Amino acid sequence: MENPVQRIRSLTELLNRYAYEYYTLDTPSVPDAEYDKLFRELQALEAEYPQYREKDSPTQRVGGQPLAGFDSVVHTVPMLSLNNAFSPQDENGVFDHTEMLAFDERIKSGLSGVEYEYVIEPKFDGLAVSLLYQNGVLVQAATRGDGSTGEDVTQNVRTISNVPLRLQGSNVPEMIEVRGEVLMLKADFAALNAKQEAEGQKIFANPRNAAAGSLRQLDSRITARRRLHFFAYGIARIEGGNTCSEHSKELAYLSTLGFSLPHGNFGCFDNIGSVLAFYETVSARRAELPYEIDGMVVKVNSLAQQDMLGYISRAPRWAIAHKFPAEEALTVVEAIDVQVGRTGAVTPVARLKPVFVGGVTVTNATLHNEGEARRKDVREGDTVVVRRAGDVIPEVVRIVPERRPMIVQSVDAGGQPDLFGEKDNTVGQVPKYPPYSLPASCPICGSGIEREEGEAVARCSGGMLCQAQRAQGLIHFASRKAMDIEGLGQKQIEALVAQDLVRHFADIYRLNVPILQRMKENGTVEETDTVKTEAQKKSSPTKWAENILAGIETSKTPDLARFLFALGIRHVGERTAKVLAQAFGSLERVRRAPEPLLACLPDIGGVVAHSVAQFFASPEQNTMLDDLLAVGVLPKSQPVVLNPAEYAAPQRWLARLPDFKLSETRAAALWDLAGCSVEGLLHDKALPIEWQQWRSQLKNKVLLEQIQNFLTEILSEGGQQMVSDGLSDKVVGKTFVLTGTLSNLKRDEAQAMIEAAGGKVSGSVSKKTDYVVAGEAAGSKLEKARSLGIAVLDEGGLLALLQS
Ligand code: IVH
Numbered sequence: 095m096e097n098p099v100q101r102i103r104s105l106t107e108l109l110n111r112y113a114y115e116y117y118t119l120d121t122p123s124v125p126d127a128e129y130d131k132l133f134r135e136l137q138a139l140e141a142e143y144p145q146y147r148e149k150d151s152p153t154q155r156v157g158g159q160p161l162a163g164f165d166s167v168v169h170t171v172p173m174l175s176l177n178n179a180f181s182p183q184d185e186n187g188v189f190d191h192t193e194m195l196a197f198d199e200r201i202k203s204g205l206s207g208v209e210y211e212y213v214i215e216p217k218f219d220g221l222a223v224s225l226l227y228q229n230g231v232l233v234q235a236a237t238r239g240d241g242s243t244g245e246d247v248t249q250n251v252r253t254i255s256n257v258p259l260r261l262q263g264s265n266v267p268e269m270i271e272v273r274g275e276v277l278m279l280k281a282d283f284a285a286l287n288a289k290q291e292a293e294g295q296k297i298f299a300n301p302r303n304a305a306a307g308s309l310r311q312l313d314s315r316i317t318a319r320r321r322l323h324f325f326a327y328g329i330a331r332i333e334g335g336n337t338c339s340e341h342s343k344e345l346a347y348l349s350t351l352g353f354s355l356p357h358g359n360f361g362c363f364d365n366i367g368s369v370l371a372f373y374e375t376v377s378a379r380r381a382e383l384p385y386e387i388d389g390m391v392v393k394v395n396s397l398a399q400q401d402m403l404g405y406i407s408r409a410p411r412w413a414i415a416h417k418f419p420a421e422e423a424l425t426v427v428e429a430i431d432v433q434v435g436r437t438g439a440v441t442p443v444a445r446l447k448p449v450f451v452g453g454v455t456v457t458n459a460t461l462h463n464e465g466e467a468r469r470k471d472v473r474e475g476d477t478v479v480v481r482r483a484g485d486v487i488p489e490v491v492r493i494v495p496e497r498r499p500m501i502v503q504s505v506d507a508g509g510q511p512d513l514f515g516e517k518d519n520t521v522g523q524v525p526k527y528p529p530y531s532l533p534a535s536c537p538i539c540g541s542g543i544e545r546e547e548g549e550a551v552a553r554c555s556g557g558m559l560c561q562a563q564r565a566q567g568l569i570h571f572a573s574r575k576a577m578d579i580e581g582l583g584q585k586q587i588e589a590l591v592a593q594d595l596v597r598h599f600a601d602i603y604r605l606n607v608p609i610l611q612r613m614k615e616n617g618t619v620e621e622t623d624t625v626k627t628e629a630q631k632k633s634s635p636t637k638w639a640e641n642i643l644a645g646i647e648t649s650k651t652p653d654l655a656r657f658l659f660a661l662g663i664r665h666v667g668e669r670t671a672k673v674l675a676q677a678f679g680s681l682e683r684v685r686r687a688p689e690p691l692l693a694c695l696p697d698i699g700g701v702v703a704h705s706v707a708q709f710f711a712s713p714e715q716n717t718m719l720d721d722l723l724a725v726g727v728l729p730k731s732q733p734v735v736l737n738p739a740e741y742a743a744p745q746r747w748l749a750r751l752p753d754f755k756l757s758e759t760r761a762a763a764l765w766d767l768a769g770c771s772v773e774g775l776l777h778d779k780a781l782p783i784e785w786q787q788w789r790s791q792l793k794n795k796v797l798l799e800q801i802q803n804f805l806t807e808i809l810s811e812g813g814q815q816m817v818s819d820g821l822s823d824k825v826v827g828k829t830f831v832l833t834g835t836l837s838n839l840k841r842d843e844a845q846a847m848i849e850a851a852g853g854k855v856s857g858s859v860s861k862k863t864d865y866v867v868a869g870e871a872a873g874s875k876l877e878k879a880r881s882l883g884i885a886v887l888d889e890g891g892l893l894a895l896l897q898s
């Protein structure tokens with residue numbers, strides 16, 4: 095038996111190790127309940143023997159008594175700032191890297207011709223802190239303050255889960271001061287704001303503010319409840335530990351001491367060209383990082399060279415913050431219109447005074463739906479924060495209330511406009527514009543706008559009568575991931591629809607040169623090439639139309655999955671379309687698939703199955719499909735790669751019958767009772783009375799027969815093909831995750847190849863992942879794969895596997 099002192103010591107050590115595995119490595123070795131049990135044991139022991147509590151006790155992570163104020167801490171090594179460099183983008187998104195090239199020139203001349211290397215890190219958008227460890231134990235944490243003097247936030251920093259309270263590894267220095275950034279992950283930020291909102295508390299504008307507000311709490315118990323993270327980016331001083339010659343080695347050393355390093359492949363680069371290429375990749379993909387960064391920090395790697403270069407005023411000459419284009423900007427809402435989408439969804443859109451944000455000029459931003467517009471209380475005339483991050487659609491984040499246009503008016507006692515002058519008038523300020531509400535009818539076709547109960551989205555009820563819906567549906571049909579009709583883009587389709595030259599999908603295949611010419615003459619569509627080559631000038635005047643017709647012609651034999659996706663069936667995205675194609679192999683069969691079997695398919699639930707079945711049951715859609723086949727569109731059939739014996743096992747489809755609720759366990763029992771046959775289900779007189787009642791309805795009886803026939807058909811064929819296909823069992827049914835940029839294949843090409851070979855592609859790495867395919871700049875997914883011991887392939891490895 096350990097005595098209390100020993101027990102306290104060993105529990106402290108053990109719990110700190112578990113916390114490191116959990117928060118820093120992301121690979122917990124014990125269940126949460128075990129951690130909690132040991133934690134409570136330690137708490138109890140410490141309450142009994144407070145004199146034995148260790149300095150690095152994990153119980154201190156929950157925070158302590160509130161402080162009256164923060165003490166100040168003088169930084170022995172000042173906390174400096176970084177100079178910034180920007181790379182403005184032109185309207186085509188091309189970066190101008192002049193400032194970075196000038197930085198590189200300064201380095202080159204400062205090092206008078208000696209070779210050098212850069213190391214790149216994220217420019218974290220949080221708060222700088224400095225952590226002091228004596229003999230491996232965290233003794234002080236301070237904010238940056240003015241760089242010379244900061245605030246003592248030790249109690250608060252102790253609550254941050256991935257800050258080591260005691261350093262680990264075999265090479266713990268006597269003293270080390272680690273510099274890094276405290277921040278809040280995007281997911282934690284979203285959860286915090288949701289909680290704050292539910293409790294009627296202050297909403298934070300961004301993760302940075304939330305992190306700052308949380309770290310600078312006098313009551314560390316509040317800090318403990320806010321999930322913060324710390325990422326190390328440097329060593330300010332060290333005694334009696336590793337001495338490193340390079341910054342990248344310092345980072346690796348910090349990692350061995352137990353610190354979290356940034357996600358992503360922020361490695362070393364030996365020339366400015368690859369630094370800039372990496373910047374462009376990260377700039378486009380920063381949304382994938384779990385935290386916000388506002389640029390990259392580019393540092394000269396060699397510490398001797400850093401010394402040689404030195405400092406100017408309060409910033410190092412050997413480093414620079416290469417900032418990304420701002421993702422948020424202020425502008426004014428000039429009007430609020432609505433946009434009608436393919437499914438009739440009516441979206442309010444703010445028309446904005448043009449503003450440069452996220453690297454492009456933004457003139458519209460989505461307000462998502464009426465509820466959102468009202469929740470944010472966006473009105474005409476408002477000054478708003480717009481955000482455009484990565485490739486996402488620009489959105490209005492919030493309004494700036496103090497800039498709302500107001501007018502002076504008589505108001506009643508409640509501060510509302512006193513329209514009838516009945517009350518004792520006072521003069522007050524009221525908003526110039528009323529709160530937003532959707533129009534009652536569709537601005538395009540005049541049909542009513544309706545909202546189903548419980549749905550946030552309102553829809554135009556005009557269906558294919560509505561020109562906007564027709565156009566959107568056709569644009570989707572022709573788009574790259576659908577029928578991929580080259581030459582028939584948004585502009586052409588909008589013109590064809592506006593002139594009523596095309597109404598339905600099949601009309602596209604009836605286009606000819608005269609119709610296209612009419613479209614052009616009436617119209618609005620320009621040829622894409624304004625500068626003509628000699629060859630083009632000589633070619634026939636209808637060459638452009640012939641090109642479109644050639645594009646239409648080649649689209650006539652699409653893959654089944656693309657075709658199904660192109661139809662624009664509600665809830666059927668690319669992934670669902672692929673599952674349908676893999677399960678049934680031909681359009682003809684997808685059209686006949688009974689709803690309970692659809693609902694059995696992987697990734698397809700009741701709602702999606704119902705939507706698919708409804709689509710193929712609709713007379714209008716059947717006419718449309720037959721019409722498409724009649725004009726010569728012929729989706730390619732493909733082998734059945736999903737095994738019906740698995741996904742459509744009897745208890746699975748029985749549990750998905752309409753108007754008969756049954757768990758799979760009970761369904762299995764019913765199947766047994768019926769002698770394991772549909773015959774039995776249909777006729778056996780000994781089955782439960784509820785079942786007999788259900789099957790006595792003609793439509794249900796017919797449904798059972800359809801299911802039986804359909805299954806017999808695909809079971810016989812599916813079975814044969816799946817064997818004869820000879821697909822590698824290293825790929826069939828396996829889950830792949832793609833990350834980073836592959837050298838030759840585009841991401842969707844790689845995905846298509848994997849799926850064609852019977853594999854699945856998922857977006858996130860988990861224990862169920864079989865392979866991670868990592869390209870250049872692969873990030874946290876690759877790290878996670880490594881930590882979970884999942885096979886990692888590069889592009890060559892993937893191709894070899896698919897061919898094997
Ligand atoms: S190094 C002498 N590396 O940027 C070099 N700073 O403008 C000092 N920051 O207050 C800093 N990410 O909080 C460095 N990877 C990184 C950084 C980083 C964010 C912050 C830091 C500092 C500010 C300087």
